[in-house]
Amino acid sequence: MDLLDPEAWVGVWGIDRRFEFETPGAPARFLGQATVRRVAPKRYLYEEEGFVEGSGTLIHATQRYWLRPGEGSLEVSFAGEGELPFTSLRPAENGGLVGTHVCGPDRYTGSYRTAGPDAFEVEWRVEGPRKRGAIRSTLTRATDEMGYA
Numbered sequence: 323m324d325l326l327d328p329e330a331w332v333g334v335w336g337i338d339r340r341f342e343f344e345t346p347g348a349p350a351r352f353l354g355q356a357t358v359r360r361v362a363p364k365r366y367l368y369e370e371e372g373f374v375e376g377s378g379t380l381i382h383a384t385q386r387y388w389l390r391p392g393e394g395s396l397e398v399s400f401a402g403e404g405e406l407p408f409t410s411l412r413p414a415e416n417g418g419l420v421g422t423h424v425c426g427p428d429r430y431t432g433s434y435r436t437a438g439p440d441a442f443e444v445e446w447r448v449e450g451p452r453k454r455g456a457i458r459s460t461l462t463r464a465t466d467e468m469g470y471a
Contacts, residue, residue, distance in 0.1 A: 325411070
């Protein structure tokens with residue numbers, strides 16, 4: 323799977339994401355589904371929906387991003403008013419992709435790598451005064467017509 327090519331992302335994906343922060347709060351887990359579709363030439367919409375469970379609560383969560391091929395990169399922006407940039411993913415030495423994102427005083431460093439022909443893993447390391455830890459996700463392509471992995 324060529325993660326730099328947004329066409330390789332098209333489809334339905336099961337998501338298992340773990341939040342492992344030193345501070346604040348306890349670990350949490352997101353289980354859900356992502357759908358990626360091409361909406362125009364060189365313009366793809368990534369939409370995820372699921373539930374975060376942590377500290378005895380269950381919260382419905384959604385996120386939307388635009389994916390666009392760049393010059394040797396995959397450009398990712400928030401899908402909403404203003405389309406704010408999220409990250410620019412670039413090839414890494416290990417064959418995956420890397421990127422950074424700054425959110426207030428916290429800095430996120432991300433790595434994406436394939437985990438087989440129909441799966442990939444994402445890790446965002448977070449360093450800052452508000453958060454410190456990791457967000458680890460495994461995305462697995464859905465295997466049946468109902469969209470379940």
